[in-house]
Amino acid sequence: MRVANFNAGPAALPEDVLRQAADEMLDYQGCGMSVMEMSHRSPEFKRIIEAAEADVRDLYAIPDNYRVLFMQGGGTGQFAAVPMNLMRRGVADYVVSGRWALKAQQEAAKYGTANVLATSEGTGYDRIPDCSGLEPTPGADYVYICANETVNGTRYHEFPRTGDVPLVADISSCMLSEPLDVSQFGLVWGGVQKNVGPAGVVIVIIRDDLVREPALPITPTVFDYKVAADNGSLYNTPPCWNIYMCDLVFKWLKAQGGMEEIGRRNHAKAELLYRRIDDSSLFRGTADPASRSTMNVTFTTGNPELDAAFVARAKADGLVGVKGHRSVGGMRASLYNAVTLDDVRSLIACMDAFERDHAGSAASSSSSSTSSASSI
Ligand SMILES: Cc1ncc(COP(=O)(O)O)c(C=O)c1O
Structure with a gap:
């Protein structure tokens, strides 16, 4: 018997999706093997990852000047990947709204100056800080927010306006849960293990101009957005089965409306x-x-x-x-x-x-x- 699952992540997945995955577990569409067992360079997997990208683009109506990357290393990996790729002038602003924004700010401080632009620490992170008069630091590479604080139970109902400074958002715990106008952001990223699939995949949606320049030289290749973008997220072996599961969920989301x-x-x-x-x-x-x-x-x-x-x-x-x-x-x-x-x-x-x-x-x-x- 299945329970009502209120876990914060990994979390409930649609039963229809789990059944389809079970049906295809031993023999994916006549290949005679599971998606777990096939080469990531095979035509079958190429179709899966291309469909996954197309489906997430459809769901969020992602503009053509954004790249969609499937990466690894979880949310914690992105806390480092964001500054390593984007802190080209060495300064970024963070809105510290709770546990996850704080972790991101602390990680970014290893790679440059990670200013706390606003914080709700004083009220125990029970709210999103007031961002109405937010002034990014002159020359900042980006302003970073956590769109939904999973632990504290808070979310932005309106995103800050940051002018020419790219807005970066962690959308791990609200990804694909409602419409999102991606064009407000330079970059959004989310670990999939809450709304979208099994842990092991991070979806990064990044504007073209931010991925054109190289990352900081210290960036591990596996966290380099440009390498991922130039190689269709297939520079190294991706978590093939997890990406396949995400695409089953994308298709389920589309079928729901x-x-x-x-x-x-x-x-x-x-x-x-x-x-x-x-x-x-x-x-x-x-x-x-x-x-x-x-x-x-x-x-x-x-x-x-x-x-x-x-x-x-x-x-x-x-x-x-x-x-x-x-x-x-x-x-x-x-x-x-x-x-x-x-x-x-x-x-x-x-x-x-x-x-x-x-x-x-x-x-x-x-x-x-x-x-x-x-x-x-
Ligand atoms: C909003 C948010 N960001 C980041 C993370 C960290 O993700 P991971 O555990 O994949 O490193 C979590 C984990 O629950 C989260 O809820």
């Missing part, structure tokens, strides 16, 4: 859950409402023991992965593309039952947390 329809569904799921949290006398959301993520809904009872009891109850009900990230605690339900509205309804039913069983606990837990807070 594309980004408009997927975005509509994702917003409906998130709204339903946030409404339940806001109506609750036991649970409360942890992100500032104006910055709430559509993908990662973070909430708590305010009492770690009750939170743990809720996570255990949810698991017993077949609702997996709702424990918050170890750095922030509480709960987090990730509502990626393959999570259904029914999954969200089941989570809400579990919250209803838990709240009934713990009526009165909220008042005592909040008064105990107030008194413990005031005693220190």
Whole structure:
């Protein structure tokens, strides 16, 4: 029996896609072998990677002056690859909105000056910093943001305007979850292991002019965007099966109605859950409402023991992965593309039952947390 999977990544994949992959596991379209077993130089795999690029271009309506690269090294690899490729003048600006933007800024500081242009550290990264009057540092190579903070449960609802300075975004936890106007960015990249496929692939979408110049000389060849672009992402052996899986998901997304329809569904799921949290006398959301993520809904009872009891109850009900990230605690339900509205309804039913069983606990837990807070 499959569970309702609220994991933050790796995460739920569409059941139809998993079934198709299972059907094709031993014999991919009459080749007599799995995609895992075929040469990355074979005509069959060439067709798969070309279809994957064409499908992601279609889904996001990517303009012709952008290159689509399939790379490795995960999100953490991109924290280094971005500065190594783009910090040609040695200076970049970072908006530090949470755990993942902070990691990116810290990694970039190894390769040049990584300014913190704005931060929400002061409020515990519960929101996206105000970027309305953002002035990039003169001569900065790029401004970097994390479009959706997976751990903190926040997202940009409007992207900063950076004028001539290219805007770079980590879209790992919101990739292909709603329409995105790629032309606002110099570069967007995302690890696929949340909305799009099995871990092991990073999709980089980069504007032509940024890939024309060489990377910093220290850049490992495997992280060099120009090498990847000049070789159709086939300079070295790519994770063939993972790219094939991504393309099955791209085709599934198209069959569902594309980004408009997927975005509509994702917003409906998130709204339903946030409404339940806001109506609750036991649970409360942890992100500032104006910055709430559509993908990662973070909430708590305010009492770690009750939170743990809720996570255990949810698991017993077949609702997996709702424990918050170890750095922030509480709960987090990730509502990626393959999570259904029914999954969200089941989570809400579990919250209803838990709240009934713990009526009165909220008042005592909040008064105990107030008194413990005031005693220190
Ligand atoms: C938004 C975001 N960026 C980057 C990363 C790091 O990715 P990886 O674990 O592939 O290095 C994650 C991981 O969850 C993430 O959520």
